[in-house]
Amino acid sequence: MLFPVFSSPHLPAQNNVSRVMGEVLLALLPGILCATWFFGWGVLVNIVIAATTCVAAEAAVLALRGRAVRATLADRSALLTGVLLALCLPPLAPWWIPVIGSLFAIVIAKQLYGGLGYNPFNPAMIGYVVLLISYPRELTLWIPPTGIEAQHLNLNLSQTLALIFTNSLPAETTIDALTMPTPLDATKTAFGLGQTLHEIKASPLFGHFGGVGWEWINLSFLIGGLYLLARRVISWHIPAGLLGGLFLIALVFYGSDTDAFPSPLFHLFSGAAMLGAFFIATDPVSAATTPRGRLLFGAGIGVIAYVIRTWGGYPDGIAFGVLLMNMAAPTIDYYTKPRVFGQSK
Amino acid sequence: MGKAPHHLHRFHGGLHLPANKTLSSGSPIRALPIPARLVIPLSQHIGTAADVMVKVGEPVLRGQMIARAQGYVSVPIHASSSGTVVDITDHLIPHPSGLSAPCIIIETDGKDTAVDDTLSADHTQLDPSELRNRIRQAGIVGLGGAGFPSFIKLNPGTNRPIATLLINGAECEPYISCDDRLMRERAADVIGGAAILKHALNATECVIAVEDNKPEAIQALRDAIAQRSVSDFAVVVIPTLYPTGGEKQLIQVVTGREVPSQGLPADVGVICHNPGTAAAVHRVFALGEPLISRIITVTGTGVREPGNVEVRVGTPMADVIAACGGYTDRAQRLLMGGPMMGFAVGNDATPVIKTTNCLLVAGGNELPLPQAPLPCIRCGACVDVCPAKLLPQQLYWYAHAKDFDKVQDYSLFDCIECGCCAYVCPSHLPLVQYYRFAKTEIWNQEREREKADIARQRHEYRLFRLEREKDERAARLQQKQAALKTAKGETTAEDPKKAAIQAALERAKAKKASAGVMPKNTDNLTEAQQQAITNADERRRNRDSSTATRSEDA
Numbered sequence: 001m002l003f004p005v006f007s008s009p010h011l012p013a014q015n016n017v018s019r020v021m022g023e024v025l026l027a028l029l030p031g032i033l034c035a036t037w038f039f040g041w042g043v044l045v046n047i048v049i050a051a052t053t054c055v056a057a058e059a060a061v062l063a064l065r066g067r068a069v070r071a072t073l074a075d076r077s078a079l080l081t082g083v084l085l086a087l088c089l090p091p092l093a094p095w096w097i098p099v100i101g102s103l104f105a106i107v108i109a110k111q112l113y114g115g116l117g118y119n120p121f122n123p124a125m126i127g128y129v130v131l132l133i134s135y136p137r138e139l140t141l142w143i144p145p146t147g148i149e150a151q152h153l154n155l156n157l158s159q160t161l162a163l164i165f166t167n168s169l170p171a172e173t174t175i176d177a178l179t180m181p182t183p184l185d186a187t188k189t190a191f192g193l194g195q196t197l198h199e200i201k202a203s204p205l206f207g208h209f210g211g212v213g214w215e216w217i218n219l220s221f222l223i224g225g226l227y228l229l230a231r232r233v234i235s236w237h238i239p240a241g242l243l244g245g246l247f248l249i250a251l252v253f254y255g256s257d258t259d260a261f262p263s264p265l266f267h268l269f270s271g272a273a274m275l276g277a278f279f280i281a282t283d284p285v286s287a288a289t290t291p292r293g294r295l296l297f298g299a300g301i302g303v304i305a306y307v308i309r310t311w312g313g314y315p316d317g318i319a320f321g322v323l324l325m326n327m328a329a330p331t332i333d334y335y336t337k338p339r340v341f342g343q344s345k
Numbered sequence: 346m347g348k349a350p351h352h353l354h355r356f357h358g359g360l361h362l363p364a365n366k367t368l369s370s371g372s373p374i375r376a377l378p379i380p381a382r383l384v385i386p387l388s389q390h391i392g393t394a395a396d397v398m399v400k401v402g403e404p405v406l407r408g409q410m411i412a413r414a415q416g417y418v419s420v421p422i423h424a425s426s427s428g429t430v431v432d433i434t435d436h437l438i439p440h441p442s443g444l445s446a447p448c449i450i451i452e453t454d455g456k457d458t459a460v461d462d463t464l465s466a467d468h469t470q471l472d473p474s475e476l477r478n479r480i481r482q483a484g485i486v487g488l489g490g491a492g493f494p495s496f497i498k499l500n501p502g503t504n505r506p507i508a509t510l511l512i513n514g515a516e517c518e519p520y521i522s523c524d525d526r527l528m529r530e531r532a533a534d535v536i537g538g539a540a541i542l543k544h545a546l547n548a549t550e551c552v553i554a555v556e557d558n559k560p561e562a563i564q565a566l567r568d569a570i571a572q573r574s575v576s577d578f579a580v581v582v583i584p585t586l587y588p589t590g591g592e593k594q595l596i597q598v599v600t601g602r603e604v605p606s607q608g609l610p611a612d613v614g615v616i617c618h619n620p621g622t623a624a625a626v627h628r629v630f631a632l633g634e635p636l637i638s639r640i641i642t643v644t645g646t647g648v649r650e651p652g653n654v655e656v657r658v659g660t661p662m663a664d665v666i667a668a669c670g671g672y673t674d675r676a677q678r679l680l681m682g683g684p685m686m687g688f689a690v691g692n693d694a695t696p697v698i699k700t701t702n703c704l705l706v707a708g709g710n711e712l713p714l715p716q717a718p719l720p721c722i723r724c725g726a727c728v729d730v731c732p733a734k735l736l737p738q739q740l741y742w743y744a745h746a747k748d749f750d751k752v753q754d755y756s757l758f759d760c761i762e763c764g765c766c767a768y769v770c771p772s773h774l775p776l777v778q779y780y781r782f783a784k785t786e787i788w789n790q791e792r793e794r795e796k797a798d799i800a801r802q803r804h805e806y807r808l809f810r811l812e813r814e815k816d817e818r819a820a821r822l823q824q825k826q827a828a829l830k831t832a833k834g835e836t837t838a839e840d841p842k843k844a845a846i847q848a849a850l851e852r853a854k855a856k857k858a859s860a861g862v863m864p865k866n867t868d869n870l871t872e873a874q875q876q877a878i879t880n881a882d883e884r885r886r887n888r889d890s891s892t893a894t895r896s897e898d899a
């Protein structure tokens with residue numbers, strides 16, 4: 001009798017990319033729900049626009065390149081890029097913001113380099129940074145979170161859609177009345193005006209340990225991230241490096257002058273810290289790949305993010321941190337090769 | 346027993362795999378009938394194939410040597426039953442690439458008449474060198490799957506005292522249960538054989554390591570040790586984790602020591618043998634029986650009556666399956682060895698050899714064919730499980746790019762091909778296949794280079810000879826002229842021929858010097874090519890020095 005011949009191992013592989021990406025999307029849910037609770041429908045609208053654009057762009061490029069469209073889309077990586085990008089954007093950004101960001105992310109940052117597995121930079125972060133540099137005004141149009149009643153204005157779904165797609169506001173509102181800086185932004189501005197941390201903290205923007213709303217959103221992403229760790233979808237090195245790096249450098253400065261620098265806890269629960277640590281920096285393709293390298297990679301992002309948050313011209317630094325460390329990843333990998341079994345140091 | 350519990354260590358990575366052992370481990374070992382034809386390959390071990398000693402038409406007896414060892418790393422082959430040699434020809438042998446190789450084909454007579462016993466002895470009366478010699482004459486090789494001649498492993502050299510004889514009863518591959526059954530049913534043979542091996546090695550202790558999923562085997566071994574009342578034997582229960590049965594992994598688990606890269610277990614004072622090998626050694630001295638049969642697991646949902654059977658070496662796999670009730674309708678794939686490190690056999694006319702530990706007939710979708718791979722997403726799942734602490738994704742990257750220098754920088758040759766990386770890879774990359782490909786390519790390249798070196802030396806010698814001949818001719822001419830001149834009353838100071846040779850040598854030397862430090866057979870190399878050559882030289886030097894230490898063991 002004759003049998004087919006294949007190379008070992010013969011036990012089928014237990015995992016697949018589609019499942020990995022699916023788990024990550026699932027783990028994002030608490031954070032997405034929480035963000036929607038605090039910032040309204042715009043969060044979801046952003047996600048729908050960005051995800052649709054990403055998937056459509058990926059399909060179009062694959063078709064142009066003559067690749068299998070369906071099979072590749074099934075890996076869900078384009079979908080994930082769209083969702084991650086959307087989560088970084090202000091909830092009431094005009095529709096073309098997520099569209100442009102998504103196109104950059106998929107077409108330029110991913111497919112031009114050869115698609116999944118070959119992109120040296122995190123596609124979602126490329127999309128975000130391109131937007132940040134090209135449309136700084138639109139990217140700072142944050143609205144106050146639910147809970148700051150004085151200024152909060154609850155837009156319903158149709159009002160949100162009208163604002164996003166036709167730029168029309170409900171009667172008697174102006175865009176300036178609607179928006180409000182993020183806590184990170186506000187802190188930086190206040191420090192610029194010579195206020196002390198104590199004074200800043202009195203502002204209604206601040207909650208228990210971070211900004212109102214933001215602290216809960218970060219907490220939700222932390223929970224999703226712990227789920228990913230428990231499911232062994234990601235390893236602990238990058239999140240630990242990033243949060244540890246951010247915490248330590250914040251601690252040093254906070255310790256040097258508690259009135260001039262926000263506490264480490266504030267940093268951990270502000271902006272994109274948790275989203276970045278568990279979901280963005282852990283994008284495997286563009287990150288460092290050795291265990292020690294990943295710790296360094298994460299720590300680098302944390303430190304860069306802190307520097308940009310504290311002294312730079314942009315509200316948050318996670319995105320720049322990720323891209324800069326993407327550049328360093330091959331070098332980090334080279335110098336952090338683990339000691340092979342049986343080889344001496 | 347009064348012994349303190351053994352302190353265990355762990356190795357990096359590894360996998361908890363579905364065991365699937367109960368399919369075969371439940372029923373006792375059965376001896377299979379003697380097949381009508383035996384197909385006995387001359388190469389069933391690592392090393393040089395044995396050299397045929399019989400002719401077509403010659404009658405042979407069970408246990409008769411039919412091929413003698415050739416060179417040092419080689420062992421003889423014996424007839425597994427009595428009968429007549431009907432052919433000596435190329436036949437399919439078990440090999441990952443489905444090779445054919447020379448085999449002795451015997452038609453059995455069913456009488457199973459044994460040859461005169463020259464092997465049995467009281468081992469305590471023999472010195473280690475005679476023990477080794479008998480083990481070699483009996484054709485014993487490692488029965489765990491590698492097939493390395495056992496007598497060589499019993500000779501680690503005087504500079505490396507062996508503290509521990511480690512019997513590897515881990516049997517960590519899924520499906521396989523032949524060592525388990527052997528240790529349960531013939532524990533006394535295993536312990537008896539281990540005692541002989543220990544004596545040959547002059548080892549201080551013997552540790553038998555068994556995974557904790559084999560409680561019956563552990564008990565049987567402990568009973569057998571108690572019965573022999575030997576004090577320096579211990580059964581150590583180790584956690585079930587693939588690939589604990591890898592020699593280097595097992596040594597680390599039991600002793601905490603790492604066998605050096607490119608080194609041998611003897612470097613850390615350990616020698617490893619398989620329980621099947623120990624039992625076979627026992628039979629040599631107790632029964633005078635060379636290695637002509639072995640226990641194999643026949644399993645999978647593609648075979649009707651899975652179990653463990655004792656099979657004569659040379660029995661065609663089809664006969665083994667038939668004796669186990671035949672194939673089921675679901676039978677889809679045939680593997681020799683386990684599902685992680687075994688290889689697919691394309692044709693069941695292939696014979697069972699000394700290293701066949703398992704025939705796995707996968708049915709239905711038991712072992713589905715590989716899915717289409719995606720690109721590597723660098724997730725690092727493979728890094729977490731690699732017991733050799735390699736970076737499988739980097740190895741894959743460079744093997745894929747055929748960058749054979751880089752792939753060696755990432756220690757390709759420390760890969761034990763356990764398949765853990767491929768098992769967890771979400772992109773379904775056939776990683777191990779790439780590593781094997783790269784290893785083979787590198788071996789081929791180095792062979793080509795060696796050939797090129799020889800050709801270059803020949804070429805250089807020819808140039809040198811031509812030059813010398815030219816100079817000699819010139820010298821002769823000069824001599825003649827000189828002779829003429831002498832006739833006219835002049836003298837020459839030196840022997841002109843010698844001077845000419847000297848001149849030719851100097852010219853050749855100068856040429857070499859101007860071509861650089863090393864003679865080259867290629868000009869106008871790019872920098873990268875030059876680098877590649879330098880690297881290869883470097884590697885060869887390293888390898889040569891490590892093989893030099895290896896041959897010291899021998």
Ligand code: SF4
Nearest residue numbers: 721722724725727770
């Ligand atoms: S497990 Fe597969 S996809 Fe992940 S890094 Fe390793 S080779 Fe690449």
Ligand code: SF4
Nearest residue numbers: 731760761763764766
């Ligand atoms: S096959 Fe090689 S690279 Fe893969 S896990 Fe095993 S030792 Fe590591």
